[in-house]
Amino acid sequence: xxxxxxxxxxxxxxxxxxxxxxxxxxxxxxxxxxxxxxxxxxxxxxxxxxxxxxxxxxxxxxxxxxxxxxxxxxxxxxxxxxxxxxxxxxxxxxxxxxxxxxxxxxxxxxxxxxxxxxxxxxxxxxxxxxxxxxxxxxxxxxxxxxxxxxxxxxxxxxxxxxxxxxxxxxxxxxxxxxxxxxxxxxxxxxxxxxxxxxxxxxxxxxxxxxxxxxxxxxxxxxxxxxxxxxxxxxxxxxxxxxxxxxxxxxxxxxxxxxxxxxxxxxxxxxxxxxxxxxxxxxxxxxxxxxxxxxxxxxxxxxxxxxxxxxxxxxxxxxxxxxxxxxxxxxxxxxxxxxxxxxxxxxxxxxxxxxxxxxxxxxxxxxxxxxxxxxxxxxxxxxxxxxxxxxxxxxxxxxxxxxxxxxxxxxxxxxxxxxxxxxxxxxxxxxxxxxxxxxxxxxxxxxxxxxxxxxxxxxxxxxxxxxxxxxxxxxxxxxxxxxxxxxxxxxxxxxxxxxxxxxxxxxxxxxxxxxxxxxxxxxxxxxxxxxxxxxxxxxxxxxxxxxxxxxxxxxxxxxxxxxxxxxxxxxxxxxxxxxxxxxxxxxxxxxxxxxxx
Numbered sequence: 290x291x292x293x294x295x296x297x298x299x300x301x302x303x304x305x306x307x308x309x310x311x312x313x314x315x316x317x318x319x320x321x322x323x324x325x326x327x328x329x330x331x332x333x334x335x336x337x338x339x340x341x342x343x344x345x346x347x348x349x350x351x352x353x354x355x356x357x358x359x360x361x362x363x364x365x366x367x368x369x370x371x372x373x374x375x376x377x378x379x380x381x382x383x384x385x386x387x388x389x390x391x392x393x394x395x396x397x398x399x400x401x402x403x404x405x406x407x408x409x410x411x412x413x414x415x416x417x418x419x420x421x422x423x424x425x426x427x428x429x430x431x432x433x434x435x436x437x438x439x440x441x442x443x444x445x446x447x448x449x450x451x452x453x454x455x456x457x458x459x460x461x462x463x464x465x466x467x468x469x470x471x472x473x474x475x476x477x478x479x480x481x482x483x484x485x486x487x488x489x490x491x492x493x494x495x496x497x498x499x500x501x502x503x504x505x506x507x508x509x510x511x512x513x514x515x516x517x518x519x520x521x522x523x524x525x526x527x528x529x530x531x532x533x534x535x536x537x538x539x540x541x542x543x544x545x546x547x548x549x550x551x552x553x554x555x556x557x558x559x560x561x562x563x564x565x566x567x568x569x570x571x572x573x574x575x576x577x578x579x580x581x582x583x584x585x586x587x588x589x590x591x592x593x594x595x596x597x598x599x600x601x602x603x604x605x606x607x608x609x610x611x612x613x614x615x616x617x618x619x620x621x622x623x624x625x626x627x628x629x630x631x632x633x634x635x636x637x638x639x640x641x642x643x644x645x646x647x648x649x650x651x652x653x654x655x656x657x658x659x660x661x662x663x664x665x666x667x668x669x670x671x672x673x674x675x676x677x678x679x680x681x682x683x684x685x686x687x688x689x690x691x692x693x694x695x696x697x698x699x700x701x702x703x704x705x706x707x708x709x710x711x712x713x714x715x716x717x718x719x720x721x722x723x724x725x726x727x728x729x730x731x732x733x734x735x736x737x738x739x740x741x742x743x744x745x746x747x748x749x750x751x752x753x754x755x756x757x758x759x760x761x762x763x764x765x766x767x768x769x770x771x772x773x774x775x776x777x778x779x780x781x782x783x784x785x786x787x788x789x790x791x792x793x794x795x796x797x798x799x800x801x802x803x804x805x806x807x808x809x810x811x812x813x814x815x816x817x818x819x820x821x822x823x824x825x826x827x828x829x830x831x832x833x834x835x836x837x838x839x840x841x842x843x844x845x846x847x848x849x850x851x852x853x854x855x856x857x858x859x860x861x862x863x864x865x866x867x868x869x870x871x872x873x874x875x876x877x878x879x880x881x882x883x884x885x
Contacts, residue, residue, distance in 0.1 A: 299644075299676070299677075299678070299679050299681070299743050299744075300644060300681055300743065301681060301682065301741055301742070301743040301746070301802075302650070302681060302682055302683065302684045302685070302776070303344075303644075303650065303651045303652075303681040303683075303684070304344070304345060304583075304615070304617045304650055304651025304652070304653070304683050304684060305342065305343045305344050305345065305651055305652060305677060305681060306343060306344070306345035306346055306347050306397075306399070306617070306651070306652070306653045306654070307338060307343060307346060307347070307653065307654045307655075307656065307657045307660075307661045308347045308349070308401065308653060308654065308655050308656045308657065309334070309346055309347065309348045309349060309387075309401075309656065309657045310349050310352075310655075310656050310657070311348075311349040311350075311352050311357055311366065311368055312349060312352035312353065312368075312403070312409045313352075313368070313409055314368045315656065315658070315659075316334075316349075316656055316657040316658045317330060317331075317334075317348075317383075317657075318330060318368070318369065319658065322369065322370050322371060322377070324377050324378065324379045324380070324381045327369075327377065327381070327383065328381060328386060331383075331386050331387055331390050332390055334657060334662065335387075335390050335391060335394055335396065336394075337661075337662055337669075338394075338396070338661070339394040339396065340673065341661075341669060341672045341673045341677055342672075342673070342677040342678070342679070342680050342681065343396065343677070344395070344396055344397060344680075344681060344682065344683055345391075345396055345397035345398070345399060345483070345683065346387070346391055346396060346397070346398055346399070346657075347399045347401045347484075347486050347653060348384065348387045348398060348399070348400060348401055349401040349402075349403070349488075350384050350400045350401060350402060350476060351363070351401075351402040351403055351472065352366065352368070352403055352406070352409045353366075353403060353406045353407060353408040353409040353410070354406070354407050354408060354420060354421045354422070354458070355367065355368075355373065355408070355416075355420065357369065357383045357384055358382055358383065358384035358385065358476065358480065359376075359382050359385075359479075360472070360475060361475050362468070362471060362472050362475055363419070363420065363421065363472060364416070364417035364419050364420050365377075365417075367410055367415070367416075368409070369383065373410065373415060373416045373417040373420060374416075374417025374418075374419065374420070384400065384476070384480055385480065388480060388481055388482065392481070395727055395749045395750065395751070397483035397484065397683060398482055398483055398484075399482065399483060399484035399485065399486045399542070399544065400476050400480070400482045400484070400485050400486065401485075401486040401487075401488060402472070402473060402485065402486065402487055402488075403487075403488055403490050404458075404469050404487055404490070404491065404526060405457040405458045405460060405465075405469070405490060405491065405492075406457060406490055407421065407422055407429060407456040407457060407458060408420070408422060408456070413456075421458070421468075422456075425468075428458050428459055428462060428464065428465050428468075429456050429457075429458065429459065430456070430457050430458070430459040430500055430501055430504075431455060431456050431500065432455050432456075432457065432492075432493050432495060432496075432497060432498075432500050433455060433493065433495040433496060433497075433498060455493060455495060457490075457492075457493060459501060459504050460491065460492065460501075460519065460522040460523060460526065460569075461501050461504035461505060461508055461518065461519070461522050462504055462508065463508060466522070466525055466526050466529060467529075469526060470526065470529050470530050470533055473485055473530055473533075474530075474533050474534075474537070477533075477534055477537060477538055477541055478537060478538075482541060483541065483542060483774075484541060484542035484543065484544055484582075485530070485534070485541065485542070485543055485544070486544045486545070486546065486585075487527075487530075487544070487545045487546065488545075488546050489546055489547050489548045489564075489568065489570075489587060491523050491568050491569060491570040492519060492523075492567075492568050492569040492570075493568075494562070494567065494568065496567060497519070497569075499515075501515075501519070502515070505518055516566075516569065519569035520565070520569045520570065520571050520574070522569070523569060523570045523571070524571065524574055524575065524578075524580075527545065527575050527580050527581065528575075528578060528580040530543060531543050531580040531581065532580075539689060539690075540689065540690065540774045540775055542582045542583060542686065542689075543580075543581055543582050543583075544581060544582060544583040544584065544585060544617070545570075545572065545575065545581055545584060545585070546584075546585040546586070546587060546619055546653070547564045547568075547570055547572045547584065547586055547587070548562065548563070548564045548568055548570075548586070548587055549586045549587045549588040549589060549590065549596070549601060549619070550562065550563045550564065550596065550601070551563060551564055551565055551571075551572060551573060551586075551608075552564075552565045552566065553566065555604070556600055556601070556604040558595070558597065558600055559595065559596060559597070559600060559601060559604075560595040560596070561595060561596055572584050572586070573608060576608065576609060576611075576612035576614055577612060579612070579614075579688070581614060582614060582615065582686055582688075582689065583614060583615035583616070583617055583650075584605070584609055584614065584615070584616055584617075585616075585617045585618065585619045585653050586601075586605050586616075586618065586619055587619040587621075587655070588601055588602055588605075588618055588619055588620065588621075588639075589619070589620075589621035589624065589655070590621075591624075591629075591631055591635050592635070592638065592639075598639055598642070599642065602618060602639070602642065602643065602646065602649065603646050605618075605649075606646045606647065606648035606649045607647075607648060609648060610647060610648030613687075613688055614688075615650045615651075615684060615686065616648055616649050616650060616651075617650060617651040617652060617653050618639070618643055618649060618651070618652050618653070619652075619653050619654075619655060620636060620639060620640075620652055620653065620654050620655065621654075621655055621660070622636050622654055622655075622660035622661065622665055622668050623655065623656065623659045623660040623665065625665040625666045625668065626659075626663075626665040626666065631666075632666075633666035633667060633668070633671075636668055636671075637668075637671050637675075637676060639652075640652060640676050641676075647831070647864055647865040647882070650684040651683075651684070679743040679744050679746060680743065680746045680749060681743060681746075682729070682749065682772065682776050682778075683776050684776070685775055685776050685777050685778075686775055687884075689775055690721070690773070690774075690775045690777060691777060692719055692720060692721050692723070692773075692777060693719065693771075693773065693777040693778055693779045693780075694716065694719045694723050694724065694725045694726075694771040694772070694773045694777065694779050695716035695717055695718070695719050695725075695771065695779060696716060696769075696770060696771055696779040696780045696781070696782050697713035697714065697715070697716055697725070697728065697769050697770070697771055697779075697782055698713065698714045698715075698716050699712075699713055699714040700712070700713045700769060700782045700784050701713070701784070702767060702784045702785075702786050704786060708758045708759065708760065709758070709759040709760070709786065710756055710757070710758050710759070711730065711756065711757045711758075711759065711767055711769065711784065712755060712756045713728075713755060713756075713769060713782075714755060715752075715753065715755065716771065716779075719773070723773045723774070724752065725752035725753075725771035725772065725773065725779075726752045726772055726773050726774045727749055727750065727751065727752050727771070727772040728749070728750050728751070728752060728754055728757075728769060728770070728771055728772070729746065729748075729749055729769065729770045729771070729772055729778065730746075730747045730748040730749075730750065730757055730767065730768075730769050731745045731746060731747055731767065731768040731769070731770075731781070732745060732747040732759070732765045732766070732767055732768075733745045733765065733766050733768075734764070734765060734766070735766065735799060735817070736766040736783070736785055737766070737768070737783045738766050738767065738768040738781075738783060739799065739801040739802060739815075740768055740770065740781040740804070741801065741802030741803070741804055741806060742801070742802055745768075747767075749772075752771065752772070764786070765786075766783070766784070766785050766786075767783075767784045767785075767786075768781045768782060768783045768784065769781070769782050769784070770782065798816070798817065798818045798819055798875045798877065799816065799817045799877075800814075800816045800868075800870045800877035800878070800879055801814070801815045801816065801817070801879075802879055803851075803868065803879060803881050806881060806882055807882035807883065807884045808853075808881070808882070808883060808884065809853070809883065809884045809885060810852055810853055811850050811851065811852040811853065812850070812851055812853075812881060812883075813848055813849070813850050814826070814848060814849050814850075814851065814868055814879070815846075815847070815848040816846065816847060816848070816870055816877075817845070817846040818844075818845050818846065818872065818875065819845075820845060821843045821844060821845045822843070822844070822845070822872040822873060822874070822875070823840070823841075823842050823843060823872060823873070824840065824841040824842075824844055824847065824870065824871075824872055825838070825839075825840050825870070825871045825872070826838070826839040826840070826841070826849055826868060826869070826870050826871075827839075827868070827869050827871075828851060828866050828867070828868055828869075828881070829866060829867045829868075829869060830861070830864065830866055830867075831864065831865055831866070831867070836855045836856070836861055836866070837851060837854065837855055837856055838856060839851075851868075851881070853883050861883065862883075862885070863883050863884055863885035864882075864883060865880060865881070865882055865883075866880070866881045866882075866883060867879070867880060867881070868880075868881055
């Protein structure tokens with residue numbers, strides 16, 4: 290029953306993103322190198338994602354110590370013009386255009402960096418003279434090459450015989466870490482990005498054979514084990530970046546997308562290459578120190594086998610939620626059409642499992658053109674028509690900011706022959722000085738409009754808007770709220786057109802979503818029935834055990850408040866619960882999330 294409930298109750302808050310790879314021009318640019326063609330590519334891609342109700346993109350801005358933006362540190366990428374260091378002509382800034390166009394569509398833009406890879410060019414001597422390859426040869430570390438088959442499996446795209454150069458910036462050098470953080474912060478300081486994002490290339494997949502021993506001897510920092518030292522090198526980079534962002538733009542999110550297995554054998558039954566031992570990165574350490582906002586493990590496996598999605602994803606969800614951070618799963622829809630030949634049912638099954646798992650807040654898909662826009666086995670259709678049929682906003686990050694903006698004021702609804710217009714005034718700043726970043730408009734056939742029901746979200750628009758036009762000829766009720774930069778939502782202002790009698794009865798029984806949700810310490814649950822009835826409301830935990838019961842006799846509508854306690858008045862633990870309403874003729878359920 291619970292699985293069916295959650296599948297039929299799409300979340301209002303869910304991170305929905307696609308990776309846009311620029312390494313080897315896998316996703317962008319795919320046309321010729323003209324400015325107009327590249328700008329058109331950006332608009333086309335974002336239009337397609339917006340139509341499928343995605344709310345974020347993760348755009349690769351630094352594939353190999355080069356830039357898809359006007360960098361103060363590194364040359365323009367050769368993938369933009371064919372020549373390293375040459376800006377697009379006529380001039381345009383790809384990152385700025387991606388940001389502007391994403392924000393027009395009310396989507397987040399996360400800038401994706403490869404921290405250590407030196408280049409994606411097969412001609413290192415052809416790199417611009419300002420490239421780090423030429424300017425700082427003392428920072429370079431040559432290691433064993435990655436297997437080409439693994440690369441083709443990773444990218445699922447022809448690479449024209451180009452093999453990745455096995456040269457990285459040496460993570461053990463303090464000067465390298467300072468430089469990489471400066472490159473990141475150049476973007477954070479000069480562009481209106483919503484997040485920064487590191488991928489999984491830390492130490493090479495091909496492994497280490499002591500190539501960094503001289504650096505270990507010169508800069509050990511008191512660490513005696515070289516494997517621990519390597520992991521600490523990466524930890525210092527992640528921590529230094531996070532701390533730097535907090536100083537200048539604390540609302541900017543910091544995320545990392547590690548390989549999907551933390552340690553071989555963890556959790557039980559999982560086998561394979563691991564982040565911890567082979568790549569020397571330790572996502573659990575970042576969670577424990579609070580130096581990331583979200584983790585996007587690359588769970589590029591199906592259900593079953595030694596890398597069972599049904600085992601790995603819940604382990605990540607539990608580990609990440611225990612540390613009060615977000616899990617956005619990295620999915621591999623491209624594997625439906627490469628040699629893996631996944632069935633069309635696999636990705637929808639994974640998304641539904643995400644929604645049924647406490648601590649999983651969304652999905653990121655690898656990648657834009659081969660996995661999303663090419664609609665493998667109808668996957669994009671399944672998002673548009675079913676799984677993403679309603680909009681969603683990104684989950685809030687309470688550890689960064691949990692103060693909502695003030696709600697819109699002077700809300701009114703005007704009617705004329707050509708349109709119905711909802712109008713409002715921008716509210717004063719909240720206590721933290723924030724004004725609305727976006728406005729959320731709801732529309733429903735029932736009053737009051739249930740603002741926690743994703744199906745009632747009608748439009749998400751710019752925070753400086755003060756009106757919205759609707760078509761005439763239909764009787765609807767409306768509501769509006771304000772969102773800040775981190776998607777904290779204000780209280781909701783309800784509005785009913787004057788020509789509609791708001792005392793009308795509903796045309797169907799409704800168990801509204803609780804508010805607030807997630808909640809602590811209490812939440813309110815409302816319902817509206819077609820006729821008076823004896824109502825029984827029960828709260829169950831995820832194992833199906835009843836923890837709290839409420840009864841109301843001969844009522845048609847009402848509300849209860851649950852304060853997170855059981856029938857004995859004892860506080861229950863944090864987690865996901867199910868509220869089930871039952872009358873003689875009606876049954877309905879919703880999901881509740883209690884935070885501590």
